[in-house]
Amino acid sequence: MSDIKIGLPDGSTGTFSDGTTVRDVVASWKQDLLASTVAAKVDQALVDTSFKLHRDAALTLVDIGSKEGLGILRHSISHVMAQAVQDTFKNVLVTIGPSIEEGFYYDFEYAETFTPEDIEKIEKRMAELVAANYSFERREMSREEAVELFRGKGESYKVELLNDLPADVKTVSIYTQGGYTDLCRGPHIPSTGMIKAFKLLNVAGAYWRGDEKNKMLQRIYGTGFATKEALADYLRVIEEAKKRDHRRLGRELDLFQVNEEAGAGLVIFHPKGMLLRYLIEEWERKEHLKRGYDMVMGPQILKADLWKKSGHFDHYRENMYFTEVDNQPYGIKPMNCLSHMLIYKSKIRSYRDLPLRYFELGTVHRHEKGGVLHGLMRVRQFTQDDAHILCTPEQLNAEIRAIADFVGYAMGIFGFEYEVELSTRPKDSIGSDQDWEMATNALEQALKDNHMSYDVNPGDGAFYGPKIDFKLKDALKRKWQCATIQCDFTLPDRFDLTYIGEDGERHRPVMLHRVILGAIERFMGVLIEHYAGAFPVWLSPVQAVIVTVTDKHIPYGQEVYRQLVDAGVRAEGDFRNEKLGYKIREAQLQKVPYMLVIGDREVESRCVSPRQRDGGNLGAIGVDEFIKLIKDKCSAYK
RNA sequence: GCCGAUGUAGCUCAGCCGGUAGAGCAACUGAUUCGUAAUCAGUAGGUCACCAGUUCAAAUCUGGUCAUCGGCUCCA
Numbered sequence: 001m002s003d004i005k006i007g008l009p010d011g012s013t014g015t016f017s018d019g020t021t022v023r024d025v026v027a028s029w030k031q032d033l034l035a036s037t038v039a040a041k042v043d044q045a046l047v048d049t050s051f052k053l054h055r056d057a058a059l060t061l062v063d064i065g066s067k068e069g070l071g072i073l074r075h076s077i078s079h080v081m082a083q084a085v086q087d088t089f090k091n092v093l094v095t096i097g098p099s100i101e102e103g104f105y106y107d108f109e110y111a112e113t114f115t116p117e118d119i120e121k122i123e124k125r126m127a128e129l130v131a132a133n134y135s136f137e138r139r140e141m142s143r144e145e146a147v148e149l150f151r152g153k154g155e156s157y158k159v160e161l162l163n164d165l166p167a168d169v170k171t172v173s174i175y176t177q178g179g180y181t182d183l184c185r186g187p188h189i190p191s192t193g194m195i196k197a198f199k200l201l202n203v204a205g206a207y208w209r210g211d212e213k214n215k216m217l218q219r220i221y222g223t224g225f226a227t228k229e230a231l232a233d234y235l236r237v238i239e240e241a242k243k244r245d246h247r248r249l250g251r252e253l254d255l256f257q258v259n260e261e262a263g264a265g266l267v268i269f270h271p272k273g274m275l276l277r278y279l280i281e282e283w284e285r286k287e288h289l290k291r292g293y294d295m296v297m298g299p300q301i302l303k304a305d306l307w308k309k310s311g312h313f314d315h316y317r318e319n320m321y322f323t324e325v326d327n328q329p330y331g332i333k334p335m336n337c338l339s340h341m342l343i344y345k346s347k348i349r350s351y352r353d354l355p356l357r358y359f360e361l362g363t364v365h366r367h368e369k370g371g372v373l374h375g376l377m378r379v380r381q382f383t384q385d386d387a388h389i390l391c392t393p394e395q396l397n398a399e400i401r402a403i404a405d406f407v408g409y410a411m412g413i414f415g416f417e418y419e420v421e422l423s424t425r426p427k428d429s430i431g432s433d434q435d436w437e438m439a440t441n442a443l444e445q446a447l448k449d450n451h452m453s454y455d456v457n458p459g460d461g462a463f464y465g466p467k468i469d470f471k472l473k474d475a476l477k478r479k480w481q482c483a484t485i486q487c488d489f490t491l492p493d494r495f496d497l498t499y500i501g502e503d504g505e506r507h508r509p510v511m512l513h514r515v516i517l518g519a520i521e522r523f524m525g526v527l528i529e530h531y532a533g534a535f536p537v538w539l540s541p542v543q544a545v546i547v548t549v550t551d552k553h554i555p556y557g558q559e560v561y562r563q564l565v566d567a568g569v570r571a572e573g574d575f576r577n578e579k580l581g582y583k584i585r586e587a588q589l590q591k592v593p594y595m596l597v598i599g600d601r602e603v604e605s606r607c608v609s610p611r612q613r614d615g616g617n618l619g620a621i622g623v624d625e626f627i628k629l630i631k632d633k634c635s636a637y638k
Numbered sequence: 639g640c641c642g643a644u645g646u647a648g649c650u651c652a653g654c655c656g657g658u659a660g661a662g663c664a665a666c667u668g669a670u671u672c673g674u675a676a677u678c679a680g681u682a683g684g685u686c687a688c689c690a691g692u693u694c695a696a697a698u699c700u701g702g703u704c705a706u707c708g709g710c711u712c713c714a
Contacts, residue, residue, distance in 0.1 A: 113642065113643095202708060202709075203641095204642070204708055205641025205708095206641080206709065206710045207641090212710075216642095217641085218642085219641090219709070219710080221708090221709080260706080263705095264706090319712095366713085369711080369712070370705090371639065371641095371709090372639090372713075377714095378712095378714085379714095382714065386714095484714075518714045522714060547673095547674085549674095550673090578672090578676095579670095579676080580673050580674060581673085581675060581677095582677080584674050585674095586676090587675090595674075597674060599673050600673085601673085609673095609674090615674090617674080
C-alpha cells in the first residue's frame with residue numbers, strides 16, 4: 001500500500017478527525033471494503049477538513065486503475081448523461097443512475113421512446129459538457145430542504161427516494177455540475193473535463209425499483225474508462241464475445257437449432273451437438289457412480305394429485321404444463337424429485353441404508369416466460385444432472401461438503417471459475433421456522449468447513465428450503481447459475497418418509513436436491529462460449545480430419561481413417577477434390593483439433609502429419625503414436 | 639409477462655415516396671489433381687415469418703399472431 005500516492009494538491013497526507021490518515025482510507029478502499037462505507041468516510045472527511053479530499057482520492061484511484069476509482073468515474077458520467085438528456089429533451093424525469101460492473105446506466109421516465117438518433121444527440125451534448133469542464137460541487141442539506149428542492153423541479157422520483165430514506169437520515173448530499181443538480185451520496189470526480197472516454201451502448205426497459213408492478217422506465221446503458229485505449233479494448237472484447245456467442249457457433253459448428261416451427265425454447269440437437277452432449281453425460285454417469293450415487297429414472301408425467309401433495313401445485317403451478325390421461329389430470333414434471341421420493345418409499349429403510357443418493361439425468365419442462373428464452377441458456381425443456389440425497393441429520397454436513405467438492409472437481413475439469421452464494425428463506429415458502437434455521441445453518445456450516453468464500457442472498461431460496469448456488473461466468477461475463485445444493489426438510493414430511501434408527505424408532509430423513517452442471521443445455525451453451533467452439537480434444541465431436549492432397553492419396557487416407565475409427569478416435573475423412581488449403585480452412589473453421597495431411601510423403605513413409613488448429617505442426621509421426629496422443633488427452637480431460 | 643427493436647435465399651444483408659425481389663458467401667454441376675485458412679466457370683435457390691385489412695396493386699401502409707434480439711422481472 002505504501003506506493004499509493006494521494007492526490008492532495010499540496011502532496012501532504014491529510015488526517016481525519018478520528019485519527020485515521022488519508023493513506024489509511026485509500027488503503028482500506030483498496031482492500032475491497034464496501035465502497036459506500038469508504039465513500040461515506042471520505043465525505044465525512046470533507047466535512048471535517050474542508051479538503052476536497054474525496055475528489056482527489058477518487059481521481060487518484062482512477063489514475064491507478066482501481067475498480068472503485070472506475071466506479072466513481074462512471075457514476076460521474078451517468079450524472080453528465082442525465083444532464084445531457086434533460087438539456088436535450090423536455091418532460092424527462094430522472095430516477096437513479098449508478099455505476100455497474102461494466103459501465104453505468106440511468107433510468108428515465110419519458111413519454112416518448114429514445115431512438116438511436118436521440119442517443120447520438122445525447123452523446124453529442126455530453127461531449128459538450130465534458131469540454132466545458134464543469135466542476136462537481138458537493139452540498140449538504142437537510143432532507144426537508146432536499147425534498148423542497150426536487151419537488152420544485154418536479155422530480156417526483158427523487159422526492160420518493162428522499163421520503164423512503166431511513167428515519168435517522170437527517171442530512172443528504174447533492175452534487176451539481178454545470179447547473180445540473182442531482183441527489184447523490186457521491187463521491188465524484190473533480191470535474192467533467194476528466195472524462196476522457198465514454199460511450200452510450202443501448203436503451204432498454206426497466207421497472208422502477210426493479211418491481212414488475214411498477215412503471216416501466218427507459219434505461220440508457222453506457223460505459224466509460226480512464227483512457228480511450230481502455231474503452232477501445234472493451235469494445236473489442238464485446239465484438240470478440242459476439243463471435244463466440246453460442247447461438248452463432250451452434251449454427252456454424254452444426255451443433256443444434258432452436259426452431260421457430262418446433263416452438264420457442266425447444267432445442268433440437270444435431271449429430272455433433274448430440275455427440276458433445278453424450279460425452280458430457282457419459283462423464284456424469286461415471287463420476288456419479290464413482291461417488292456412490294445410484295442411477296434411477298422416473299416418468300415425464302405424474303398425476304396432478306402427487307404435485308398437490310408435494311406442494312408444487314400450490315407454489316409452482318404457473319411454471320408447469322398439464323395434460324390429461326383417461327380423464328385424469330397429470331402434471332408434466334418441472335422437477336425430478338417426486339419419482340425419487342416414491343423410490344425411497346418403496347421399502348422400509350434402515351439408518352444403515354443411508355445416505356441414499358438417487359441420480360437422474362432428468363428431463364424437465366418449465367413454462368418460462370417468453371421474454372427470457374435465450375439460445376441454450378434459458379429453454380423450456382432441459383435436462384438436469386439431478387440427484388436427491390436422503391440422509392440422517394448427522395450425515396448432512398458430510399454430504400453437503402462432498403457435493404461442494406464434486407462441484408469444485410467438475411469446474412476444474414471443464415476449466416471454469418465460479419462464485420458461491422447462500423440463499424435464505426423467501427416470502428412464499430413452506431415449512432417451520434425451526435426447520436429453515438436448521439437447514440440454513442447446515443449449508444452455511446458445510447461451506448465454512450470447506451473453507452469456501454460465499455455471499456449471502458437473503459430471501460432467494462427455493463420455496464421448500466435454503467440453497468447454495470454456484471455461479472460460473474461466460475465469455476460475456478454473465479454469471480450463470482449451474483450447480484446448486486438445496487436443503488429440504490419439507491418434502492420428506494409431506495411424503496412421510498422414514499427410516500428406522502439405531503434405537504428401533506422411526507425417524508425423518510433429511511433431503512438434499514442438487515445439480516452439478518445444472519442443466520446440460522445451459523452448460524453446453526456456457527461451454528461453447530468458454531472455448532469459443534474450440535473444445536478440448538476429449539470433448540471435440542470430431543477430433544481429427546484426414547485431408548488428402550490429391551485423389552491418389554485417398555487409399556492410404558482411408559486406411560488411416562479405418563485405423564483411427566477402430567481405435568475409437570472420432571475421425572472424419574475429407575477426400576473431396578479440393579485444394580489442400582481449402583480443406584484446411586474448412587477444418588480450421590470447424591475448430592477440429594487435428595488435421596492429418598496425407599500426401600506423397602505420408603504415403604511413402606506410412607505416417608501422418610498432424611496439423612494443430614493453433615497452426616502448429618507435429619511433424620511426421622506414426623498412426624499408432626497419433627492414436628496414443630488422442631487417448632492420453634482424453635484420459636487427462638485435455 | 640413488461641419496455642423497445644427486428645423478421646427478405648442456408649448465412650450476412652440491399653431493396654427510396656406501394657407497381658409485384660437482388661448481391662456476396664454457402665449449395666449443386668462441370669473443368670482442375672493441386673502440400674497447410676478460400677482454383678475457375680456455370681446452375682439452381684425466396685408464399686419477402688404468419689393471418690387479416692386498406693388499395694386497381696402490399697416485401698413496402700394498418701391491425702393481430704408467432705418468433706428472434708437488447709434489457710427488466712424470473713431462473714437450471
